[in-house]
Amino acid sequence: MRDFFFYGLCAVLLGLAGVTVLSRNLFRSALGLLGVLLCTAVLFLLLQAEMVALVQVMVYIGGIMIFVLYAVLLTSELGGRMASPSPLKIGLAVVVAAVALGMLAGLAKKAGGSADRVRAESPAGSVAAGANIASMKSMGERLLDPRGFLVPFELISVLLLAAMVGAIAVAREAAVVPGAGAGEGGGGKAASAPGQGRPA
Amino acid sequence: MKAYAVNHPIGDIVRSLLPAPWAAIANGALAVAVIAGLVTVSAIFLIWLERKVCAHFQARLGPTRVGPFGLLQPIADAIKLLMKENLRPRGVDNLAYFMAPLLPITGSFLVLAVMPFDHNLQVVDLQAGVVYVVAVSGLGILGILIGGWGSNNKYSLLGSMRSGAQLFSYELSMVLCLLLIVMASGSASLREIVLSQQGTVADWWIFKLPVAGFLAFFLFMISSTAELNRGPLDLSEAESELTGGFHTEYTGISFSMFFLAEFVNMFASAGLGATFFLGGFLAPQFGIGPVDYALAAVPGVIWFFLKTYFLIFLYMWFRWTFPRLRIDHLLSLEWKFLLPVSMANLLLAATLVTFKLIIP
Numbered sequence: 001m002r003d004f005f006f007y008g009l010c011a012v013l014l015g016l017a018g019v020t021v022l023s024r025n026l027f028r029s030a031l032g033l034l035g036v037l038l039c040t041a042v043l044f045l046l047l048q049a050e051m052v053a054l055v056q057v058m059v060y061i062g063g064i065m066i067f068v069l070y071a072v073l074l075t076s077e078l079g080g081r082m083a084s085p086s087p088l089k090i091g092l093a094v095v096v097a098a099v100a101l102g103m104l105a106g107l108a109k110k111a112g113g114s115a116d117r118v119r120a121e122s123p124a125g126s127v128a129a130g131a132n133i134a135s136m137k138s139m140g141e142r143l144l145d146p147r148g149f150l151v152p153f154e155l156i157s158v159l160l161l162a163a164m165v166g167a168i169a170v171a172r173e174a175a176v177v178p179g180a181g182a183g184e185g186g187g188g189k190a191a192s193a194p195g196q197g198r199p200a
Numbered sequence: 201m202k203a204y205a206v207n208h209p210i211g212d213i214v215r216s217l218l219p220a221p222w223a224a225i226a227n228g229a230l231a232v233a234v235i236a237g238l239v240t241v242s243a244i245f246l247i248w249l250e251r252k253v254c255a256h257f258q259a260r261l262g263p264t265r266v267g268p269f270g271l272l273q274p275i276a277d278a279i280k281l282l283m284k285e286n287l288r289p290r291g292v293d294n295l296a297y298f299m300a301p302l303l304p305i306t307g308s309f310l311v312l313a314v315m316p317f318d319h320n321l322q323v324v325d326l327q328a329g330v331v332y333v334v335a336v337s338g339l340g341i342l343g344i345l346i347g348g349w350g351s352n353n354k355y356s357l358l359g360s361m362r363s364g365a366q367l368f369s370y371e372l373s374m375v376l377c378l379l380l381i382v383m384a385s386g387s388a389s390l391r392e393i394v395l396s397q398q399g400t401v402a403d404w405w406i407f408k409l410p411v412a413g414f415l416a417f418f419l420f421m422i423s424s425t426a427e428l429n430r431g432p433l434d435l436s437e438a439e440s441e442l443t444g445g446f447h448t449e450y451t452g453i454s455f456s457m458f459f460l461a462e463f464v465n466m467f468a469s470a471g472l473g474a475t476f477f478l479g480g481f482l483a484p485q486f487g488i489g490p491v492d493y494a495l496a497a498v499p500g501v502i503w504f505f506l507k508t509y510f511l512i513f514l515y516m517w518f519r520w521t522f523p524r525l526r527i528d529h530l531l532s533l534e535w536k537f538l539l540p541v542s543m544a545n546l547l548l549a550a551t552l553v554t555f556k557l558i559i560p
Contacts, residue, residue, distance in 0.1 A: 136388060
């Protein structure tokens with residue numbers, strides 16, 4: 001029963017991923033990505049990682065997808081269709097995808113082997129152990145423990161802050177010099193975006 | 201602290217009648233049916249209440265003709281909305297246009313699934329309940345953005361971006377207020393948060409954390425009013441100043457889905473406020489023997505609904521009392537005032553919790 005569900009879910013996920021990559025309409029791509037992220041959250045639920053699934057929904061669907069949709073709404077025309085990419089781009093994409101697939105397959109094989117070893121060593125059932133690792137309490141403790149992931153966690157927030165300040169600085173520079181924004185085309189359009197929400 | 205029965209008698213009857221897997225399915229179906237019933241009935245009742253409260257604030261009587269006190273008026277309204285043709289304007293994106301109205305109502309429906317109505321009235325008690333609530337309430341923003349784009353109308357698009365910006369900004373300070381209570385109670389499960397407020401009225405989080413609790417409640421009420429798209433912060437509709445916003449093109453049942461979601465959201469949000477700050481389903485206790493005994497005899501679910509409807513009344517009071525803000529004022533209120541204050545408040549509460557300065 002669970003296997004059938006898993007394969008059905010994966011089929012849906014791959015289909016939506018196809019929509020995301022192949023759709024000529026940017027908004028449809030974004031909706032496809034939304035579906036992919038939701039299916040991934042369900043996959044996490046199947047692994048009994050409730051917390052990871054919820055964070056996936058909260059961060060990716062509640063946060064990042066909304067920003068993606070915003071970017072699409074601000075930049076693309078309503079119902080606009082993108083031109084087909086050139087054959088060279090398609091070829092490059094296929095090569096990159098194949099390499100990434102190979103690396104992931106290698107990783108999956110390695111991880112599967114080690115999971116089998118763990119299961120052989122602890123007959124108590126790896127499902128229960130997995131549920132413990134991904135629970136809210138243990139995840140929080142590992143994240144905020146100085147011997148755990150506290151330092152990387154804080155470093156990531158510094159990195160994000162730097163990225164945000166950088167983005168604001170870039171957008172601001174274009175907005176202050178009126179002549180620079182007009183000639184730039186795409187860059188000027190993105191820079192005028194934050195101003196669009198403000199005037200009443 | 202004594203332990204309470206978590207199983208509801210009806211659930212126990214189902215479990216005794218059916219074998220285990222079927223009983224789980226039957227109980228799940230029952231729970232979903234009850235929540236669905238609650239969603240529709242409370243939405244209809246809230247529409248009536250909104251019209252009545254608004255009318256009395258404006259020295260009118262409101263609906264009086266259909267049924268006693270006009271109680272059947274919203275049912276007539278609902279039938280009218282359902283009978284209307286569900287128009288599909290030319291050039292809309294079919295998928296986006298018809299998917300969008302379903303998302304906000306799904307979000308508020310899902311929030312009710314973790315709401316603790318009583319000791320034994322909660323569909324599921326997640327360990328990460330607060331994370332779940334925040335996660336599924338994001339669906340409302342998505343519905344608005346997708347609907348605004350799918351309508352193929354520049355007013356809808358502008359309105360959806362405006363309300364998207366509003367909802368997204370105000371979610372930050374609302375989540376910070378919820379985080380404060382999670383920190384103080386030491387748990388993210390909604391049931392545990394309610395149980396951490398046992399004792400007298402002074403043990404509710406609004407009073408138990410000196411200053412920080414009340415401030416958090418205040419900030420929660422402001423930011424959730426904005427989250428609910430209600431006046432004075434209802435810039436996504438603003439029917440008297442701006443075109444209807446993201447639902448300009450919607451008619452009939454699609455429009456009523458957005459409308460319904462707004463009212464169910466109000467119920468869910470007031471329920472969250474009651475759960476986090478006002479002791480949820482716990483009866484108010486004052487430390488006076490006989491009074492406490494009498495109050496505790498009333499079932500928790502009634503206390504939950506009383507507190508929730510009190511907060512709903514506050515929302516309605518705000519709406520019909522304050523003038524509407526302009527969009528730039530609205531966003532600067534959030535980013536320049538509410539967010540810094542809620543962060544400072546979080547810091548204050550962290551200090552109080554660390555040094556055990558909570559009023560016992």
